[in-house]
Amino acid sequence: MNKLHNEIKNADYIIIGSPIYYGEVSSQTKLFTDRFYSVFNSKTKNFDDKKLILVYTQGNPNPKTYESYAKHKVDHLYNFMNFNVVNTLIAAGIF
Numbered sequence: 001m002n003k004l005h006n007e008i009k010n011a012d013y014i015i016i017g018s019p020i021y022y023g024e025v026s027s028q029t030k031l032f033t034d035r036f037y038s039v040f041n042s043k044t045k046n047f048d049d050k051k052l053i054l055v056y057t058q059g060n061p062n063p064k065t066y067e068s069y070a071k072h073k074v075d076h077l078y079n080f081m082n083f084n085v086v087n088t089l090i091a092a093g094i095f
């Protein structure tokens with residue numbers, strides 16, 4: 001993750017994409033974002049104002065179905081980590 005944190009630090013934008021599995025992000029995505037926590041207590045690293053785009057794919061054809069979940073992730077994870085979430089894209093009806 002140190003290598004990935006440095007790559008995030010040097011990037012203009014970050015795009016995090018995940019399929020929706022049982023109403024949530026995939027376990028791989030969760031594993032990746034859980035490792036952001038070390039940045040929270042770091043004196044040398046931060047994600048302050050790093051531009052972030054979120055992309056979700058889902059089988060359900062209604063793009064509003066997981067909207068509140070997507071907002072929850074922004075409030076409790078991405079804003080908490082001080083990312084600047086510029087857009088959330090939902091690709092619905094994709095199996």
Ligand SMILES: Cc1cc2nc3c(=O)[nH]c(=O)nc-3n(C[C@H](O)[C@H](O)[C@H](O)COP(=O)(O)O)c2cc1C
Nearest residue numbers: 019020021022023024056057058059060061094095
């Ligand atoms: C284990 C599993 C759980 C899924 N749960 C949901 C779900 O809760 N809601 C939904 O709309 N689609 C669900 N899907 C469909 C995926 O979101 C859809 O296939 C995804 O866009 C494609 O991702 P993948 O090909 O990388 O698995 C699920 C698919 C899998 C395999």
